Amino acid sequence: MLLKALRKAPAERYASAERFGEDLRRLLADEPILARRVPAWRRVLLLVRRHRMAAVLGGAAAALLMLTAGLAWQGRQATLAQELRANAVRGFLFQMMSDVEPVDGATGAEVTGRQIVAAAVDRARQEFGREPVTRGEILGELGRIQLRLGQDDVAAGLLREAVALLEPRVADGHAGLNIARVWLAQILMRRDRAAAQALAEQSLAACSAPDVACGKARTHAHSTLRNLHAAAGRTDAALSHGRLAVTESAASFGEADANTAAAWQFLAVVARNAARHEEASDAITRAAALSGERGHIRAAERITLERTQALIAIDLGHYRAARQQLESLVARTPEGIERQPMAPAVGRLLRSG
Secondary structure (H helix, E strand, O other): OHHHHHOOOHHHOOOOHHHHHHHHHHHHOOOOOOOOOOOHHHHHHHHHHHOHHHHHHHHHHHHHHHHHHHHHHHHHHHHHHHHHHHHHHHHHHHHHHHOOOOOOOOOOOOOOHHHHHHHHHHHHHHHOOOOHHHHHHHHHHHHHHHHHOOOHHHHHHHHHHHHHHHOOOOOOOOHHHHHHHHHHHHHHOOOOHHHHHHHHHHHHHHOOOOOHHHHHHHHHHHHHHHHHHHHOOOHHHHHHHHHHHHHHHHHHOOOOOHHHHHHHHHHHHHHHHOOOHHHHHHHHHHHHHHHHHHOOOOHHHHHHHHHHHHHHHHHOOOHHHHHHHHHHHHHHOOOOHHHHHHHHHHHHHHHHO
């Protein structure tokens, strides 16, 4: 621009001071000057300079769009991986149930639940040898089944194996990992209370996602901590976890589920031990109502439920109702250990009547 203004030939200089001033204004305003042809790249640069804020926002929007697209792609890949794993697990379970044979191979021999689960453990280790996450999730579920079958030592081994496989490979909030942790904690309650409490608290803190799977893990964690605190005489803590177990179970398993009924029943026991008789009565009434809605429940569960109802009725001074319930319960209960907890209460009521 200055060179044009200083040229010797009048025709090559600015025609007037106004034209020179116009180019000067353009220069200060980051606009293309008229003195010479401005390349396209320079025009774009000047445009960005004139609209710095818009350019910054546009760049940020573009970066955010690229990040969102990348995350969506990663999420889709994760979803596909989960679907593939779920399909593999379904196929595995189908094979487990359809191809199981008696351990000794004898024709007509009866296959037990323990044999089915033992065969499934072997199959899981073979089929998913190169998929440690899937193997860990399946072994965790099989460990839980072994626990229900009364195989505590076998269950503990499987659950430890599941935790060892999953911990270094999945996020700490992974539902399968935390369910395995909390079921292992339930086994350890009878052996190592400190370790059981640490595992349950770890599961409770880690599995914080508002989904059903983590909700179930939290339900079992609260149940474990409720029992541990109750056994140690920490009634306030036991009550707190008992109430939270009910809330989590209703949200994740369902309000009418057997797990929720059990959570209400355990809350009734904890509340009774804390001399909160009204809360205990409300809880056992809810447990009984849910058990009635479920229809058939196991005889041992029914005995425990009705015995707790009668004892809470005694606490509240409802002696006639308690006496009738206990007499009926004793008449329907087989001889043996189940009668022993009821004998003192029945004796007191019979003497008082």
